[in-house]
Amino acid sequence: MNEQNYRKGGYFRDLGRALVKGDIWVKLSTLLMGAGYFARKQIINGILMTLVEVVFIVLCVFYAAPNLAKFGTLGTVQLEQTFDPVTMQSTMNDYDNSFLILLNSVIALFIIVVFVLFYIHNIKTVYTLQVRKEKGLHINSFSEDLRALTNEKFHITLLTLPAIGVILMNILPILVLVAVAFTNYDQNHMPPNALFTWVGFRNFKNLFTNSITVTFGYAFKKVLGWTLIWAVFATATTFIGGILLAKLINSKTTKWPKFWRTLFIIAIAVPQFVTLLLVRNFFADNGIVNTICTNIGLTGFLQNIGLVSKSLTYIPFLTSPGWAKFTIIIINIWVGIPYQMLIATGVLMNIPEDQIESAKIDGASPFQIFWKITMPYILFIQGPALITDFVKNINNFNVIYLLTQDVFVTKDQLLANSNAKEVDLLVTWLFRLTNEYYNYKMASVIGIIVFIICAVFTLLSFTRLIRGNREEDFR
Amino acid sequence: MKHPIRDFFKHVLLTILAVIWLIPILWLFVTAFSGYKGINTAHFFPDSWSLDNFKQILIRPDSVVQYGVWFKNTLIIAIFSCLISTIFVVMVSYAMSAMRFNGRKQIMSGSIILNMFPGPLLMIAIYFILKSLGLTNSHLGMIIVYSAGSGLGFLIVKGFMDTIPASLREAARLEGASEAKIFTSVVVPLCKPIIVYQIISSFLIPWGDFVFAKLMLNSGISTDWTVAIGLYNMLNKSLINKYFSVFCAGGLLISIPISILFVLMQKCYVEGVTGGAVKG
Structure with a gap:
């Protein structure tokens, strides 16, 4: 002692x-x-x-x-x-x-x-x-x-x-x-041929500046906006979709639940880069989906109601900003729901039956049971994981990069000046800045900003992650 | 209460959904067997069928297609990084779960925050650090990239170890076993399902990773590549019209073992999490 x-x-x-x-x-x-x-x-x-x-x-x-x-x-x-x-x-x-x-x-x-x-x-x-x-x-x-x-x-x-x-x-x-982030390390200051040095907060200032020569302020606002919209949509759609699909498969009246589950697992078991690259060609401007859409008259219909410009003979699934964002979210639903379904299946199995039984006796409809008992329970269990998913989606490099790299070309000159695109997330923008334009200083600044955003959301969830586990239960 | 009509529609809905989810996979499958090398944009099913894409991938490597070499590269990287990461994760999990030492909580909180720090952000810095060590364009470098930081991903295995009753370890200690002995002969054998899960999931990373590999193996020498970069390269604008079907065949070939491992991994995960160890 x-x-x-x-x-x-x-x-x-x-x-x-x-x-x-x-x-x-x-x-x-x-x-x-x-x-x-x-x-x-x-x-x-x-x-x-x-x-x-x-x-x-x-x-x-x-x-x-x-x-x-x-x-x-x-x-x-x-x-x-x-x-x-x-x-x-x-x-x-x-x-x-x-x-x-x-x-x-x-x-x-x-x-x-x-x-x-x-x-x-x-x-x-x-x-x-x-x-x-x-x-x-x-x-x-x-x-x-x-x-x-x-x-x-x-x-x-x-x-x-x-x-x-x-x-x-x-x-x-x-x-x-x-x-x-505090240096001027970029394509004009590349060791070993050139030196770079400290510049203080100039890069951070640049990120919020909008002028004739510097368009990072404009690009940053746009990219950040889309990153957050994307993260909210990607998280929410796959989360809710996953629960609904899990409910559908695990419902007592559904036959062969294992068979259905396996079908959906097959779709995600194939490596993501294979499926995403494949789907990207599926939805290409002259791809198979467009051929089918033209044949059944969908392209013409969309042109008539103004969703597709008259000058195009195809639906620009991955080539116009609005359509690309829509398609990316849809494809992400395809990618994400089976994962969420697997997780939700585990959670649904542990739902306290007695609550649902007593609610049934009280005459609650299945709809009420779902929204008043099942959903709150899942949200309670999955809350921290939801925030983790949100952070992961902010950094969902694969989906965006594999679907849009070499396919999507921006027409917005101000964005192009900063090497950004409408469909970029902060991470893909950062990756392009380094990998193609050697603009390390700005990439580092963006990296720090992303870290701060992620850290805030992470801190929200991690206190519960630590407290919420059953560490001392068996001691 | 039975609702035959509602049940019927439920199954119709499931069928429709399953078809939607499987269409791209089906397309991958049929295109792989296509007799035409580029993208068939007119029809879903190929006009002519052939096994030539598989022959090209397996038997006739050319400057673009080096599938055998890529497969070997990826396999070597996967095996070593999977060994290292699994050992790291199990070691860290045991320290965090079974031992009580000063600063444990702080280390755990710190690791969770660090682990949330997304990989793509650090890539540039990691690239330069490895470059100054002369490890870019080398498989050793890739193994380090995939496994060195793996100790942070201990939450799942630790969560499993937490369910192993402390009394088991206590009993072993009373019989004179050291902490190391308890770790290797009591706890690790009990953790088999979750360790298998860990092994498979870390084995799968190099097969699915694309970003790091593209950044680190940038010499342009196709015999250095992993499967992911090799396949991506086939979809280059100048190559896609000659190699799209070959890409599908390659993607299909790699998907088969990966899917099997993936399904196995899910099974182990469910077993590990729901079954628990010896409770009580």
Whole structure:
């Protein structure tokens, strides 16, 4: 129980106590990290800690310092090639690569922060060792420390590798993304041939500016608007559709529910990029659907009521802004409903029967039961998942990209100036900005904006996600 | 109370819906067997039937169609990334579910937020990080892309592990088993259905992913590609009229194993979630 007492108090109060009450060895540990271990005869621990310190110092001198020195300017020496007529070879000067400086600086800063945390933790550990020794408690040998890693400290063993992966794939990229948003990294400033540098909040300002040269303000408003409309429609239609389909299939009077369910699952089991690319050709301007529509006179009818322009001989399913948005939502219903049906099936199975029974006895119609009992119950269970779906739809790259890339061409000059299209979501716009136009600065800004939007919605749902699970039920 | 007419219409409605949902799949199927290489825009069913598209894909690779190589590439990437992600996810799930340590809740909340951070947004940065490590246009790079961050997706497996009674672990501990031993010999065997679910779902990712692969394997050398990019490339404006049926045949071939795995995965998921482990 004694150990518990040392844990009490704030993070910094613990550190302060360790530094004030610690003996000479603890104090020495602030310089030589292994010192405290040597004093308690934990020789191997001491050597390891000192080694960590040495490695860190070497990293600082040879990696962090040279990069961080240029972090303020992101490099000043432009690439120059000099041709040597004697050797017939061109040599390059010792140029600065702005992106590598940025990336390495971010990594270096990250390592420094992690080291500082580790360093503080070390001082506290060393102090704990001192206290244990003073009280005559057992001090682990190195092999006992190792064994603890498969026992009470097993979580460290389990989490180390996955954590490194997450740092590499999630945390560092986020930090780099944020940093690039404050630079002028674009097609005119591409390392290694050119340098880029810090520009403060200029890119953020550009995103909300509307002028003759900068049309990002206009494009951003349009794309954001469509992104939100899309996310609402895509989430709502598939959610409701999925519940209705699940009700239809699972109703007691429906024969062969498994057979029907399998039919719908087949449609989503085929990889999405295959079906979406296929459907896109299905609905092409000169595609099969248009042939059929012309044959049965639908195209003519739509022309007569003004939904299709007279100058066209086909229905522009994926080529005019209005039609494309409509078609995309419809196709997404096709893609999304079977998934939602599967989820809804699980939820419907767990609906408390007694409530429905008693409602029936009270004379409620099936319609009333659905809206007054089933729907509220599903919404209660699925509420957080609904928000998660909404966030996923904001970032539904696949559906939009695979359906419209190379097919939809915008006629809106203001949008085209910002490399956006009417049917773009923020993510597809961002992807095109980077992949085709190398406009990394604006893409990063858009990325940050999307993150903020998603984070707000996520925060709404995640408190319930954590609280709502049955973590402690069986403990 | 029986409503024969209503039941009849219910089944008619289901039939109509099923037909709508299966039309594109049917189109994929019949076009794959078409004797005509481009898109048949006049008729739903092909005018002539042939197996040539499959022959072209399986036996006669050309500069555009390297299906065998793509399949092998995707398979290698899928196997390794599935192994790594499954191990990561199971490890993280156990730490979060069975162990109690300082900062656990904070790590969990942080992971949920990080996991919500959409992949496409980070792609550029990931691309540059891997590029500076020299890992773009390499399968190792793809494996890292698909598996390194997978530890964040622990919610489903952790939820399953939460249903394993703590008393089981307690009993093992009393018999002197270490935490590692409990993990490998008590908990993991009990989690079989959900682990199978995890294995299949992470195995399927490289087959369906298109964006990351397109960004990372951008050298233009078709023997580096995965199936998804290879098939997408066939629908290039200059190629589509010669390769659309071949695309359908390729899509159909890949869909068969994927669909089977997908259905299997759904089954495991339902088993895992509804069946639970040994409750009580």
